[in-house]
Amino acid sequence: MKFTINRTIFTQQINNVQRAIPSKTTINILYGIKLAVSEQGITLIGSDADISIESFIATSDDIAKLNIEKTGEIVLPARLLSEIVKKLPTDEVEIDVDERFTATITSGNAEFQIIGINGNEYPRLPEIDIENQIVLPTLTFKKMINQTIFAASNQESRPVLTGIHLVLGENFLTAVATDSHRLSQRQIPLQLEKEQTCFEAITIPKKTMSELAKIVPDESELTMSVANQQIIFHFDQITIYSRLLEGNYPATDRLIPTTTETELVVNASDFLQAIDRASLLSHEGKNNIVHLEIDNNKVELSVKGNEIGNVAEEINYESADGEALKISFNPDYMKDALRSFGDILVKIQFNSPVRPMLLSSLEKNESAHNELIQLLTPVRTH
Amino acid sequence: MKFTINRTIFTQQINNVQRAIPSKTTINILYGIKLAVSEQGITLIGSDADISIESFIATSDDIAKLNIEKTGEIVLPARLLSEIVKKLPTDEVEIDVDERFTATITSGNAEFQIIGINGNEYPRLPEIDIENQIVLPTLTFKKMINQTIFAASNQESRPVLTGIHLVLGENFLTAVATDSHRLSQRQIPLQLEKEQTCFEAITIPKKTMSELAKIVPDESELTMSVANQQIIFHFDQITIYSRLLEGNYPATDRLIPTTTETELVVNASDFLQAIDRASLLSHEGKNNIVHLEIDNNKVELSVKGNEIGNVAEEINYESADGEALKISFNPDYMKDALRSFGDILVKIQFNSPVRPMLLSSLEKNESAHNELIQLLTPVRTH
Structure with missing residues (x-):
């Protein structure tokens, strides 16, 4: 694989997917960012197995100045890639990967050779049939996260309490978080089209919610869909995949x-x-x-x-x-x-x-x- | 003792002397700030035994609005005092200390009672006969510190290398720092009056120098004097006392x-x-x-x-x-x-x-x- 790209755009999207990358993991390949280059553009993926963040940079994106010479896939060490790209001397970066998965990163006079891993070895993201997407009111949804997330538990003894519980009502959404000492509950109005019932009640890990609240710009169109114990948020060029928390959430209404x-x-x-x-x-x-x-x-x-x-x-x-x-x-x-x-x-x-x-x-x-x-x-x- | 003071000025001077206070020490009283109230004003002192920082707020200082009702001395826990004064609800603070060294700190409706220690128990600062004061070019002196301090050693095995070595020449001052892998040397011109020879060569702990560089405003008049293995810096209302490092500094010229x-x-x-x-x-x-x-x-x-x-x-x-x-x-x-x-x-x-x-x-x-x-x-x- 081989491509050139604008350094600023590449840095931004590396930073976005890097949010999912764990500081410690037993699965070594998750310290890497996967780059998948197709004719249409580059997909970057970072994951900690629970949460995956995917970003797509299209060849049609004028600012990205993405020029693809050869398609392919590679996994490169995330922290090092991010540091290198951030510090390169010019605005253009070229990445050229040979058949032994050594990536040559060039910008101006600087030339790095970084040993990568075959992209095939990277875990697959769940493929989900996205039928019922809900469009969320981005700003209000972010506020709802920030107004409830602190009450979610840090104790892994009752995993379901470490998440934010979302309940879909008729034209409104309720978020609840509790650590059993305190409880936060926020409702927001939600215009649903027709018979949209992509879920009734789900519990989303609080890390997913906090990363989402940090990464989504206020003016983005944010959609949410649920299937197979997975939730998917999508906005701009970013897709966030997360597992849901299993277990019965306590009936908090009676409290x-x-x-x-x-x-x-x-x-x-x-x-x-x-x-x-x-x-x-x-x-x-x-x-x-x-x-x-x-x-x-x-x-x-x-x-x-x-x-x-x-x-x-x-x-x-x-x-x-x-x-x-x-x-x-x-x-x-x-x-x-x-x-x-x-x-x-x-x-x-x-x-x-x-x-x-x-x-x-x-x-x-x-x-x-x-x-x-x-x-x-x-x-x-x- | 009893006085009222402007909260902002009090906070500033607490912050200044707090810089000397150690995060860990075996001498419990050094976790405190000493307040000594005389007819002329308040002296605040913080110390880690090696470095002491003293600040004086005079009753004649219009902005400080210092009003002394009763003189006396007390030592109060530094971190807590600083946090309390910072968060008090109004611009005026009153401190009233009873005969059992309980300080009542009042501002608006908030009233704290903090148990203090008799000021007599606080270590005395060295009393030094300051004859030969050198006036330093503040900005250049601060720059000299920053251009050399990083080369000073962190290894306690050769204590003298953990300091900045100052040599007084005829109308110039030389600063040297080395950890034996690298060496920094800066000279600055210095106008000395008459026969000022308050020292020939001294080595000052790098903590003293870095705190000094942070705390002295660029436009202050900064003086330095040396006596009895102690160095004293003075500017504005602040006096910094520090021990000097003993031992022979290596002859670096030949390197x-x-x-x-x-x-x-x-x-x-x-x-x-x-x-x-x-x-x-x-x-x-x-x-x-x-x-x-x-x-x-x-x-x-x-x-x-x-x-x-x-x-x-x-x-x-x-x-x-x-x-x-x-x-x-x-x-x-x-x-x-x-x-x-x-x-x-x-x-x-x-x-x-x-x-x-x-x-x-x-x-x-x-x-x-x-x-x-x-x-x-x-x-x-x-």
């Missing part, structure tokens, strides 16, 4: 409280800063716990009695109604939850010191099924 | 070659980039070596025959004179040396494949004693 004993309305950003201050001392103690007390028109955060010292802060609030309350929680979880709302008024609903707190936006959204809620389990103290 | 068999003139920045590319492959091999060949009007860099591949690049040069030559070297050392010159033409003088290379600027400086040289020992290969 969401429907009653309220005490209701506090605060600015999410101001409250976040106060919690951040209090957490400076809770982080020094054995238990990372902040106390909240609502009583007599006074709302106070505090961390008490550890070896370093104490902190107390009376916080500003919009309204505080219902029963007096003392409750304790992990300030880092509360910070994550508050951060997902941005700088708006949030309503925090409490039932008792041992039952979950429910955070939601004070303003109801005009459109139906467009709501974010955060659920947080308190920490029992005494 | 600098006086003959030349081959001379190459290249642009330092272009040559640096070519070496950077070649080093991508030398880093993959067992020995981190790049070869340079000068022959028949051709100058070529190469890395050959490791398991990953090869690289060769014919480099652009301004002139190449003298004997043909093959020489090998550590590309990372060569990159450091080239980087110290910036984007100018440098002359590289060679004697043989086993004798040091001498790098210097092609243009002679107008002023005497204002020269940078870099010496680099080749790696023997055969």
